[in-house]
Every structure is written in C-alpha cells, then in structure tokens.
Amino acid sequence: MKMLNIVLSALRALQRNKMRSFLTMLGIIIGVAAVIAMLAIGQGAEYSVKEQIASLGTNVLMIFPGAQQQAGVRSGAGSATTLTEDDASAIIRECSAVQYISPGAFSGGQIIAGNLNWSTSIQGTGIDYLEIRQWPIEYGDFFTEQDVKAAAKVCILGRTVADNLFLDASPVDQTIRIRNVPFKVIGVLTKKGQNAMGQDQDDVILAPYTTVIRRLSHFPNLRYILVSATSLKEISTAQTQISELLRMRHKIQSYEADDFTIRNQTDLASTATETTQVLTILLASIASISLLVGGIGIMNIMLVSVTERTREIGIRMSIGARAKDILTQFLIEALVLSLLGGITGIILGVVGSTIISSIAKWPTFITAFSIILSFGFSIAIGIFFGFYPARKAAMLNPIDALRYE
Amino acid sequence: MIRDTALSSPRTNGTLIRIEHLTKVYKLGEIDVHALRGISINVSKGEFVAIMGASGSGKSTFMNILGCLDIPTKGSYILEGIDVGKLSRDELAMIRNKKIGFVFQGFNLLSRTSALENVELPLFYGATSTKVRKEKAIEALEKVGLGDRIHHYPNQLSGGQQQRVAIARSLVNNPSIVLADEPTGNLDSRTSVEVMGIFQELNNNGITIILITHEPDIADFAKRHIVFRDGKIRADKVNDRPKTASEVIKSMPVIDDEEDEVE
Numbered sequence: 001m002k003m004l005n006i007v008l009s010a011l012r013a014l015q016r017n018k019m020r021s022f023l024t025m026l027g028i029i030i031g032v033a034a035v036i037a038m039l040a041i042g043q044g045a046e047y048s049v050k051e052q053i054a055s056l057g058t059n060v061l062m063i064f065p066g067a068q069q070q071a072g073v074r075s076g077a078g079s080a081t082t083l084t085e086d087d088a089s090a091i092i093r094e095c096s097a098v099q100y101i102s103p104g105a106f107s108g109g110q111i112i113a114g115n116l117n118w119s120t121s122i123q124g125t126g127i128d129y130l131e132i133r134q135w136p137i138e139y140g141d142f143f144t145e146q147d148v149k150a151a152a153k154v155c156i157l158g159r160t161v162a163d164n165l166f167l168d169a170s171p172v173d174q175t176i177r178i179r180n181v182p183f184k185v186i187g188v189l190t191k192k193g194q195n196a197m198g199q200d201q202d203d204v205i206l207a208p209y210t211t212v213i214r215r216l217s218h219f220p221n222l223r224y225i226l227v228s229a230t231s232l233k234e235i236s237t238a239q240t241q242i243s244e245l246l247r248m249r250h251k252i253q254s255y256e257a258d259d260f261t262i263r264n265q266t267d268l269a270s271t272a273t274e275t276t277q278v279l280t281i282l283l284a285s286i287a288s289i290s291l292l293v294g295g296i297g298i299m300n301i302m303l304v305s306v307t308e309r310t311r312e313i314g315i316r317m318s319i320g321a322r323a324k325d326i327l328t329q330f331l332i333e334a335l336v337l338s339l340l341g342g343i344t345g346i347i348l349g350v351v352g353s354t355i356i357s358s359i360a361k362w363p364t365f366i367t368a369f370s371i372i373l374s375f376g377f378s379i380a381i382g383i384f385f386g387f388y389p390a391r392k393a394a395m396l397n398p399i400d401a402l403r404y405e
Numbered sequence: 406m407i408r409d410t411a412l413s414s415p416r417t418n419g420t421l422i423r424i425e426h427l428t429k430v431y432k433l434g435e436i437d438v439h440a441l442r443g444i445s446i447n448v449s450k451g452e453f454v455a456i457m458g459a460s461g462s463g464k465s466t467f468m469n470i471l472g473c474l475d476i477p478t479k480g481s482y483i484l485e486g487i488d489v490g491k492l493s494r495d496e497l498a499m500i501r502n503k504k505i506g507f508v509f510q511g512f513n514l515l516s517r518t519s520a521l522e523n524v525e526l527p528l529f530y531g532a533t534s535t536k537v538r539k540e541k542a543i544e545a546l547e548k549v550g551l552g553d554r555i556h557h558y559p560n561q562l563s564g565g566q567q568q569r570v571a572i573a574r575s576l577v578n579n580p581s582i583v584l585a586d587e588p589t590g591n592l593d594s595r596t597s598v599e600v601m602g603i604f605q606e607l608n609n610n611g612i613t614i615i616l617i618t619h620e621p622d623i624a625d626f627a628k629r630h631i632v633f634r635d636g637k638i639r640a641d642k643v644n645d646r647p648k649t650a651s652e653v654i655k656s657m658p659v660i661d662d663e664e665d666e667v668e
Binding site: 314 | 469501515529535
C-alpha cells in the first residue's frame, strides 16, 4: 500500500468521524496554540523588560566624584578629587564609546506656584539628559545649549510636580519659585512611574545644571556625570575610556586609587533578563503539559477507534492487509490527527498572540524556534501515542477480528 | 520481489487444492477442542464445491484454514503448489490478497465507503497504480451487474446489492478460488437465488468456487457436495444435476421489486 494511499485513506477515516476527530484534535490544537502563545508572550515579556531596563538606562554609566569608600584617605587635595564641567566636556570630546553626556547637579526645596506649594528635588542636567534617560517631553520644550550657557532660569516639571502645583491647568509659561528664585516652566515630562526602588521618578524638576549650581546649590563642582554608551556592548569600553581619561586628567599615579566611581546597571539588566527567561520556560512547560494531555486524548480515541473498527481490521486482513499495513494505517491516522491539530494549533497560536498583543498592548514574539518546537512535538506525540493502539490493531487475529460484533 | 517468486505456482495438473490429513486442535484453557480430525480432499480448477454441515461440524474452521486465515495443527494444505502451513503471517496475507477472494455472510463491506472503493480495497495492498485499480474495480462491479452503482454507499444498497459488491471485491484480484461463507445467510430466498446465479456464472467462466452453507437448497446449485460432521468428512459426492439459478428464478413468484428497496 503506497504512502499516499494510506494518508488519503487515513484522512477519509477521520472524515467519517468528523466530530470525534475534531474533538481529539482539539487537545493538540489547544496544546500547540498554548505553547506558541506562551512562548510568544514570554519572549514579549523578555523584550519589554529589556526595553524597560534600557529605558532605565542599561547603557548608562554614572560617574561620581571621590572614592566613596575611602572617606579618610583621600589621595589628592582639593578640586582634583571632584568632577568638573571640564571633565564632562573632555569625556564627550575624547571617549569614542560615549554617545551622550549630562553633567549633574542637584538641589531641593520648597517650590511655590501661585497659592500651591510642593517640596521636591531639582536636578540640574545637560541638554542630552532626556536622550540618556529615554524620557520624552509630554508638552512644551526642553532647554537649549543657550540656556545652559546662560544659566537661564527655566525648568521642566515631572508629571507629579506638575499635577501638584498646577492641578489641571497647563504649567507651561507659568512661573514657579524655587527657594525664592523665579523659574519659567517651559515643559512637562511624560509620566515615567516608579523606579526599581519604588521612588516616584516623576517627582522631579529638571533645570540646566549651570542654573542649579549658580542660582540654587552654589556647590561649584558636579555631583555626578551621566553618560550613555553608544550601545549596550560598548559599556565596558566606555567605562575604560572614561576611567583612563579621568585618571590622566586628575593626575592619578598608577599606584593610586581612582578618585571617582563609575557605576553601571548591567547586573540589573542580566538579572531581569534571566527572570523573564525563567518565566518563559515556566509558561512553556505548563503549556507542554496540555500538549501531553492532548496526546493522551489521541491515544484514547485511537484505542476506541481500534476496538470500534475491529471488524474493519478483520476485513482488511482477510483481503490481504499485512500486520505492517494495519500498523501503518493506524499510525498514520494518529499522525494525521496530531499534525492537523498541530498546524491548526500553530495558526491559532499565532492569531491568538497577535490578538493578545493588540488587546493587552503586550509585545509578543513568535519565533521560528517555537513553531518548529511545537510542530515537532505534535509529530512526536502522534507517533508516541499512536503506536500502542496501532500495534494493538496490527496484532489482532484476523478470524477474531472478522467475527467481532 | 522474492515473495512473488515464492508464490509463483509450479505445475499442478489442474489440482488447485490438495489437503492431506488436516487436523486442527484449539486449546480452550485446559481442554483441547478437536475441530478437524483428519481431512483429506483435492479440489481441481473450475470446480464449484459446497461444503455442508451443521454448526460445530468443523466447516467454519476448515473454511478459515482454506482461506489462509488460520493454519492447521497437523497435516498439509497445498494451494497451487504452495505449502501454506509453512508460510509466515505476512506471506499468508499475500496469499489471501492474490489467490483468495472472500465472500461473507454479513457482506463485510466497509461502511461509509463507496462500492467502488470497497472493491478497490484488495488492490491497495498490492502494487497497483491508481488508474489500473479503478479500471479493474469498475470491471468487477460490471461483472456482478452493479456498473451503475459504483458510487453508492453500502447503506444505499440492498442486501443483494451489497453481497454483489462483496463478490466484485473478491474477484478484483483474479483469485484462484472464491471462498463464500454462508453468502446467502442474510438474504431472502429470491435474492439468494440471484446471488447463486452470479456464482454459477462466474463458475461457468472458469472460476473455482467453494461455498460453505448449511442450507441444502443453496448447496443444490453447486456441482460437488462435501458434508462435514464432527470434524470429519461424512460424504463427498458429485451433484449430478445442479439446479440452475436462472431457471429457479423463473419458477419463483415475484413478491417485491427488491432491487430498488433499500435495507
């Protein structure tokens, strides 16, 4: 019996019991669709976590002045241990792996706007701060190079500050007073929410760092420098370049320790990625269980089918079917069931994930790997769970099978 | 194809079946059941044999062995020169496919499968191309007078028509013998005679037919009677004046137009 004929007759046999074949397939369909969707959702989660971490700034380095752990043992004297604006401009000029830089200063205090007031921190930043933090302006503008040079009294409000000081009114072009210094509000940031530590990142006011240093904090040096590398991979290069540059600029001897600290967030990123990968595996294994249950469903139906079609098997044997032919026939039937189920499941899984991502606004990724995996899995299930019933059919005694009522 | 050469028939001088001292013993738990106690017969090409006997006489067991569905405990069964007792399960299946055509009491057609596909079925298990398979199946169906109903399903056919499909199926591979096990057991008397008419016609065209029946009326259409009792042959005689189905039909009153009636 040729393979094509066997497949055709298997299809015909399944067609004769449409409802039952469909219900049997449903197990595999749901299993495969679940595996595909779960993997897609998991990978989507991985992606969005990566994205969020990138928005926290995984390619971001923070440079702090002084070796903080060596409080009493400062090596250099005076200004050499701290970061200056010149250091910042040297870094952006000379370190090739650095893309953006934002010198940092900060202050805090009571902010007054009209009859409302609010206490928050004022971050002095450079013009590329928002690029580094990947934090867009909701409306209004950010300050310019000109504002930085002139130490202009302009500021941008975080969402929380804007809500508290201006309620529903637009803060742009309004004036607020920070420690009695009037600032013109030129923009409002989009809502960023809490950071990993649970702090409200929107409870902030941004102003040019020059303004903060000269008008508010009166602390002449930089509190920190925020730097973003050209890419995630370039982080360590950037770190080395900055370290070498600063050591040279600060005239640190080779035997001396750094008078600055560079921190990065790659640890956080890798932990988060690992977590989501574990989540993906967990989801996929739960889904695989449903695939397994689907396989048992196939075995169950094939066993019923063998019993029910004992007479047919007897007829086929009496007209010349060998045990091998019967085995192949039932195995192919199981395989066709699981394959059709698998293909339908893949389609359903893909459509399902697309719907999930459009409704839940959750990115989903369907990889070739997950399709091949579930396809292969459904074939394996067809063979594995189809074999026992098929063998049972093939081993029937033709006389008994013919007489079976 | 080694198997084909194994099945190719040496010259047998017209003897199709040679059975010698055949016994069959079933084990039912501790008890041995002697279904056949030494059977020896020869059947030549072109014969029309009726095997008769009450139930329990061993005729069904004999039929199973003849049909290569079962193998003898002792003794030899040589079909066209091939010692069937020495064949494997798969080789027996090949013999059933190529040399034996079965017709059963209960028709044993695949339900929800058209007449054509039912008849094609034995050819599936040989190496026949789709085109040849269809041609042969149609030819066989035409032989039994069902050329116009090839796409009907068994449940759309009367009992007599279903049995004719079964006969067509048994013929489609040009077998050496057609084995009919109570082929008229489920049919009314008129249809029974019609089916016997088909067998007679096939026999006239040279096909060897072995018919198992317990009805003397039906056995009368055969040319030779073998009577079984208690696992032994009680009688083996030539039927000098077999009835002719076409004549019997003429003498029967017409009750109903059975052909168009669906069971």
